[in-house]
Amino acid sequence: MDIPVYSLVAYLVAAVLFIIGLMRMSTPKTARGGNVLAATGMLIAIVITLLLKEVLNYTMILVGIAIGGIIGGVAARTVKMTAMPQMVGIYNGFGGGGSLLIAAAEFFRYANLTEGFTVQNSITIVITILIGCVTFSGSMIAFGKLQGLVKSRPVTYPMQNIWNLVIFIAILAMMIYLIVSPGNVPVFIALIAVSLVLGVLLVIPIGGADMPVVISLLNSYSGLAGCAAGFVLGNMFLIISGALVGAAGFILTRIMCKAMNRSLGNVMFGAFGAVVQTTGTAGEEGEKVVREATPEDVTTLLGYAKSVIFVPGYGMATSQAQHHVAELATLLEQRGTDVKYAIHPVAGRMPGHMNVLLAEANVPYDKLYDLDDINADFERTDVAVVIGANDVTNPSARNMTDSPLYGMPILNVDKAKSVVVIKRSLSPGFAGVDNPLFYMEKTMMFFRDGKQAIIEILDEIKNL
């Protein structure tokens, strides 16, 4: 395709706007403007593409844009902040799906042309099909797990990774076949089907708490799928934009893996959390004493504390407790208490999950502290309140070399003068290990649903 010079320049402007937009995403102050810049870049690119002389089918294109625009717009306005992980998950899938369809459309177009495929066409098409399919079906499973439609615990079966390898080899064989003798429709359909199966099989063995890694990785793949589609069409703009998304997803994937002290391979193929491990002998269990707290106990403790750190986890998201937590924090501040929030990078189901929920509850972002910025503060803090978090507070990650959590950077909640843990039961977290924090002398266990617990404390604190 011959793209006129003015269009190429306009695509360059759009790509630069994407890059500046992403640069501005590095501080909360400039982020919103950055997003607008990136959106402007996209608008320029869309208009320029409509003006290309090869693009003539305005009816189908504009109807498609209208349908997609309405669906996207309504979804963006109505989605609950607690459902953001699902939304990002399904959007990753659409990115992959779009690229996959472009490659398929190009395949059928070339198949009907007399001059047929060049080697270059065949290679780029089959690669796009593989990446697009894995991104699409993998994201749909991730969406299903986050939405509760698919079991969120890892699904495992014997020789899982061997099967995946066999399937991958079959895919490679089909790809090579399609490069050597292009245009074979049955093999092409089989390639799509088997690649979709691979996406499903790669994501089902990954458990709920590892979702931040999977979502980031699929985010990266959706960008790479766009790149691949760019290679199919020979479109530099697609390649540049896709690479930016690929890099963003890759960076987040690395940050998430580091925050769990696990390799990407372990997350992807380790089926972590599949088996609930039983730690300790029966004798040890007998000696463990838990101090169960009433709402009055917790309220008295909080009422006289000079400093409080809230430690939210996935339990706060599931019980939708963020607004009540923010209300409690405001009440405590009015009584002169110093309140902060400690956010672990992998708390929740996607990168930044807790930050978004607390922002929704009007908590100013300068009260939200990252792991490294707050860990030194715990020992100077009167009360740490853990709301529905578990593994990220487990002290055995620091010192028990045989624990599956060993080496994971944790929030040093156990260093606070007193600890309140709000949790429905003593059940172990995702890693399947017991949390010694619950049995410490300074720890009060308040067995409730997150939101219910905060409501009861709020009732008490108003009478204090």
Place this chain on the structure above:
Amino acid sequence: MGQDMVFLLYVFVLAMFAGYEVITKVPPILHTPLMSGANAISGVCLIGAMVVTGPTEVNLSTILGMIAVIMATINVVGGFMVTDRMLAMFKKE
């Protein structure tokens, strides 16, 4: 393989490095908006989908292209709008 292909590979590799350098500094509070913003940018396959849907006849290719246009537009519009909605909530005291 043609030289134009290698040229596109150059562009890809350099863009990955640029992306990596540009994005490394994003603080944890902005991780979710970064992802939804990236979702919107990954909707850039809309451009490709429009080209594929370009010819006026209705055939398998243009129908697949139109479905791709719908998916990509959902990403573009939904991604930018939800990111804006989220970023509007981030306030300093």
